[in-house]
Amino acid sequence: MPAPFTDLGTVTAPSGLLVLGMAGWIDYWPETELPLGERARAAAAVGGGHLRDGDCEAVAVPAAADRPLRVRATTSPSPFDEEPAIATLEVELGLPWPADADPAAPVLLGDLPVDRCGMVIGDALGLEAWTGLDGDSTDGLADVTYWGRHADDAHARFGGERIFWHGVDGPHGWLDLPLPEATARAAELTAWRGGLSGTGVAVALDPHTDHYLAQRAGWDHPLRVGAIEVGGCPVLGIEWDQGDHSVRHHGERGWGQVYPVTLEADPSGGTVLRWTIPPYVEGEERN
Incomplete structure (x- = not known):
């Protein structure tokens, strides 16, 4: 019996161009020879295709521009901790399966690795506004978190809320601080116990980039999926558990x-984009 699908949310593609790409590299496309939107348009003109320039990778396909596009996934147990992990990612494109194509024959567009920094699904032109790991805060705010051997002492001195993170109580810290205040607070904590010296506290200062906010939006989702708006379009970010990535996708x-990554016909005669990650087999040799 096929594994059941779980709804992850919806995205839109008002340009008619949908992208599934490596989140850690989306903001590097402007540095390549052609922008993401232009590459996506060329790929969509021939029914979809794989885009790659250096470490930047994505798949782009045509999609309906006038409606939300549902994103779903099946899961399989992670070889790291046996928690559910995405095995099949599927996006309804809002377009009919071509009348002259065999509905039983998937169309292979290429393949994608699982980016350690996550994946993103959204409108190709909207994603041209994506701010990545080293980008500037999109709203002038930032988060500060801290943890480590002397975290309790730091909390007694500096305060901060316990942040709920992936189903457990995570580090202490403060969310949504003005960037100057967050920078000063992180510097004060770092100076207090020597930062990452091993005997103090580790401190993270996270400006509100799109990449960070997409990850943060997934903190309370069992599959680490978060919805944010980029370039005026709702997009979905998917973060992978680092242990699962190390065992399965390293x-x-x-x-x-x-x-x-394939185009396939769904039972209603529509077209879906499908990314299939096969079950992990212990001891299986990697290519």
Whole structure:
């Protein structure tokens, strides 16, 4: 019996161009020869295709521009901790399956690795506004978190809320601080116990980039999926558990850890984009 699908949310593609890409590299497309939107338009003109320039990778396909596009997933147990992890990612494109194409024959567009920094699904033109790991805060705010051997002492001195993070109580800290205040607070904590010296507290200062906010939006989702708005369009970010990534996807393309992306017909005669990550087999050799 096929594994059941779980709804992850919806995205829109008002440009008619949908992208599934590596979140850690979306903001690097402007540095390549052609922008993401232009590459996506060329791929969509031939029914969809794989985009790659250096470490930047994505798949772009045509999609309905006038409606929300549902995103779903099946799961399989993670080889790291046996928690559910995404096995099949599927996006309804809002377009009919071509009348002259065999509905039983998926169309292979290429393959993608699981980016350690996560994946993103959204409108190709909207994603041209994506701010990545090293980008500026989109709203002038930032988060500060701290943890480590002397975290309790730091909390007694500096305060901060306990932050709920992926189903457990995470680090202490403060959310949504003005960036100057957050920077000063992080510096004060770092100076107090020597930062990452091993005997103090580790401190993270996270400006509100799109990449960070997408991850933060997934803190309370069992599959680490978060919805934010980028370039005026709702997009979904998907973060992978780092333990699961290390066991299952480590090495990414360089080690042959890539997974097929296809166009397929759904039972209603529509077209879906599907990314299939096969079950992990212990001891299986990597390419």
